[in-house]
Amino acid sequence: MFEVVDHEKLTHKVHRLRISAPHVARKAQPGQFVILILDEKGERVPFTISDWDRQAGTVDFVFLEVGRTTERMARLQKGDTLAHFVGPLGKPAEIDKFGHVVCVVSGYGLAGMVPIIKRLKEKGNRITTIMQAADNESLYNQEALKQFSDHLLIGVGGAGGGPATALKPLEDMLKNLDHEPMDRITAMASICLMRFIAEATRNMGIKTTVHMAPVMVDGTGMCGACRLAHADGTQFACVHGPEFDAHKIKAWDTLMARRCTYADDSIMQPGFKCDNCSQW
């Protein structure tokens, strides 16, 4: 059993949980994720680690209320327990001295990217962060993102709120590369936004990585639910990723369809916007 040490509501539908799990905290690295199970009848559900405290033995993550399990999680209180909590799964994000790194975040990426940005900053990179949300009320974690970024741009969607709102500042920057070169782009955002970014930079010679979140079951490389077509052959997001070179990912439309396999009910989610998915 894993105890909920803290539960903070960040916005209307976004929550941060702190879980006591010393064996996970001890090994956590930026970009890795955990899988939790609420009770013995629960589903295995993945979340990106947003912070950890090795001394205290705690692990943080932020989640969006979107469906069955996350709605139940929204009701968890300090002192409650999770039946299972396993991690840190997946490869850590690639961290090095790259130069000017542009980080694009939406959804849980606003939290999940923080440890990555922090480490990139420590390595001496210059960081521009573009955060996107459907509206001002949905923005959170601004302070943390600001603290480790040299520039913070905010794309708040107007009426449409689609991926284009974060793409706009990025496209402006891509037009301005002569004045302000870009060495790397990394995105933890909705799959449609990440796909647009991949297309925008495909022929520009800028290394672009994306943090993928396909449907998963075990998270340890045993089921293949999380597989994706990749230039180097089929890859499993839970063991070969979740971070991938965006330009090596093939068949984005299939990936988007797979991501939505079980989304039938959650298409009703407030704020769920998808512009170019073959499912609709």
Add this chain to the structure above:
Amino acid sequence: MEMPKQAPCERKHNFDEVATGYTLEMALQESRRCIQCKKRNCVEGCPVNIQIPDFISRMQKNDLAGAARVLKKYTSLPGICGRVCPQESQCESKCTLNKKGVPVAIGRLERFLADWERSQGGAAIPDLTPSTGKKVAVVGSGPSGLTVAADLALLGHQVDMFEALHVAGGVLMYGIPEFRLPKAIVQGEVEYVKKLGVNLKLDYVIGINASMDELLESYDAIFLGTGAGLPWFLDIPGENFNNVYSANEFLTRCNLMKAYRYPEYATPIKMGRRVAVVGGGNVAMDSARCAVRLGAEKVMVIYRRSRAEMPARLEEMENAEEEGVEFHFLVAPSAMIGDGRKNVCGMECIRMELGEPDASGRRRPVPVKGSEYVVETDTVVVSLGTSPNPLIASTTPDLQVSKKGTIVVDENGKSSKARVWAGGDIISGGATVISAMGEARIAATAIHKYLVNIDQ
């Protein structure tokens, strides 16, 4: 003697065990068929050399407790072996009576004894040897891990067993379906191993939460029983369309996560009406029979060789056929066809014919030019086989592995790394429960020998 079974029309609609087991009278009557041969042919056929005539002779004298005790001396998992071992190619195939017709139903007697023992409140905990103060880490809680853990705990060593998943049992829990091997029976065996003093640590992945070298700092020896869980795919166009599953995903959702009881259990499984299972082994049979029970209208097994080459157990094929599963032989998929929204809606297949024998001695299937046709299907389960789990090998550079990814061991199960032994599917690449147990036994003996000699 035949074992009573649920009728096909009934069992198609539930996940309860298909074979309901002998009654006491049936078991005693069957035991009396054994002629107690001097030359123990059956024992030779058993990969762990269970002294079969010894437990049967006690049954013949109505001494069930004694019979169960004999059995437990050779296998710590009789309730499991009695159900899933391929006895028809092991002990029963060697049984003297087989030459004249029908062998003694050794597997069914084994199963009966295990179930009888369970109904009596479970196996008695034998006297444990005083603690030796030695510590062993067992990685993986499948049949091989459970066996090593039990053997070494009985010998007085302290055993911690690490399992990556949230439940112990390995393939017995996530792969083999409830209707063939009830999960309560597997958990009963796990509880027994825990009662021997084994410490089970779930949700703990070796190679992530602790490296092998970190483990070796706190343990005197390690046994690796991490299995072969990495699924193979066909590598054909469209294979990532929606509703194309690996057998591992399909079975894990269904058995481990209990998707057949969704929404009581939270994990869903999306399945259409016409299910095509690609492959011809036991895993394919299990997938097909799960699909039947999940409500598919039509379930087809697509196999590229002919019936004679099918690796699945005959009994399981017969069960599947009785339940309405169709077999398409000498057919191989060449592409998945999408419905425009990336859901699979058909599978292009090509007919095969049998050519020259290949390395396995079976005749190699070769495609018949121009014989392509389309199988209408909306759900495909790819069941081609699996490779060893690579995580430990990839995080332990000084552990020697073969090209196939199996851990290389000597005849005692000892790996190239000091104080590390291995057994089960991680050394064989994928075999049977009983062979995993047999290898585990050998490794446990070697580990014990090593541990008692450390201080001398």
